[in-house]
Amino acid sequence: MRKAPFRIAVFASGSGSNFQAIADAVKAGRLDVTIELLVCDRPQAKVVERAREAGIPVFTFNPKEYASRQAYEQEILRQLQDKQVELVVLAGYMRILTEVLVEAYWGRMLNIHPSLLPSFPGLHAVRQALAHGVKVTGVTVHLVDGGLDSGPILAQRALAIENGDTEEDLEKRIHPIEHDLYPQVIQDIVQGAIDLDRIAKDHNSTIDRMNNP
Ligand code: GAR
Secondary structure (H helix, E strand, C coil): CCCCCEEEEEEECCCCHHHHHHHHHHHCCCCCEEEEEEEECCCCCHHHHHHHHCCCCEEECCHHHCCCHHHHHHHHHHHHHHCCCCEEEECCCCCCCCHHHHHHCCCCEEEEECCCCCCCCCCCHHHHHHHHCCCEEEEEEEECCCCCCCCCEEEEEEEECCCCCCHHHHHHHHHHHHHHHHHHHHHHHHHCCCCHHHHHHHHHHHHHHHHCC
16 A cells, blocks of 8 residues: 655646645645646646745746747646646646647546536637537546547546526536545545546557557
8 A cells, every 4th residue: 555645746827726625635735646746838827826825846838939839838747747646637738739748648647627528628618518509518637638528537526507507607506516526536636535546458459449440
């Protein structure tokens, strides 16, 4: 049985309410991880303030100062390796990832998205769900495979859309679900109730079978 807590990094771009929920769960002893690093592509984002307040190391960068996406991801990867980060947790990180991070952390990188994937990936998922008139939407946590909000699904929670709901109404109901679900999924991974190695391996075999029928 492993004694040392799991070492994670959280990536975020904005307010960071999901980062906060994870940090709070760690502090409350509900989540056996250490947050080794917050990675943020917007130095002015509120999440940076939240991390500093929680005493968590921060790496902010301005993508425009790098020659390519790969170049800043190489820098991030160096920092993750320096800190021996085992699990990368995307929490409202609004950048497309390249193979640099996706391949290094395949099977060890999670994302949370405010819809029942594979419906409504990308920006404004809640607005997309309302525009389609769906009656049920929700939250998904999945492994990151390099596509847009795609990869094997680890957990989902559904919620009903009521007549007259606005985007703001729905977001208000979705956020608490995310804040409850994400720390729980991470703790399930830590405790082995979610076996990422098996899920990643099964996914690789499925892709192989699809490519070589
Ligand atoms: C969350 O609702 C998260 O699901 C979403 O960004 C929000 C970040 O909020 N992520 C995506 O849409 C990913 N495609 P937060 O900064 O308050 O945690």
